[in-house]
Amino acid sequence: MEDLGVDVSTEMAERFLADRGHGVLSLANEGVGYGIPLSYGYDALTDRCIMQFVTGQEGRKREFLETSETVTLATYEYESDGTWQSVIATGTLRPLSNDEVADRAAAIFFSQAANADTHTRLAAEGAETEWYALEIETLVGRESATGDEPLTTLE
Template structure:
């Protein structure tokens, strides 16, 4: 079914303003990089510029598949979602190019646009490994939301 057909069930398309508001309060998504087989999917924290750009910090060692794939990618995708309950969730899919920032570009990036949340493991490991900053520019995005009032307890069907 299409999003429009699902409208009767409470699915709504998000407009640009709603997508921007959603991205401004989220900090984690799934980065999908093209690979020779299935896409390479990574949960990643990100910074957001309030417009169309997300920023990712990669922790890399001598070999880094994500860095190698990102450097070769013409286009990639990012999925950012929130699922508070089965009755209230939002999802935004972004598509566009990703590129590694130079040391100069990285130093000029405001702290407000760098990833604000990262697992402690990444923070600790970054003291011993190299980090690279990547900029993703959304050339297109789509968002959907579902926010309905849950049925009363006695209206719900049981799976027992």
């Protein structure tokens, strides 16, 4: 029988989101979905995820960023023993001003985001960086269960 898992508390979901630093951001444009694997930093004080996008002049990413009203960030972990955890954050993306980036956003991103090496991110010729915040409206998490008891791996 498939393990459908159990809900986790908001606090556990927030901790997992903060610990991961990477996930898949799902965007949409006229009914077409687009998933972007990315790194992020979770700002617990303002309940948002900070993201730095590196885009080219003609990339699909820019098109989808401009047209997505509601976005979803999914992050998960699957262990070889079959245990798993996942968190889904849903909300809106908004561009960050240079002042916001300089104030705290960049520090949060670079301290928590997985694989956030600045030199590698800017190596592509003609690449531009843009900063966004995912303003979280809903946050849900689930984890695998053994019998009726939830695992404690998120604590």
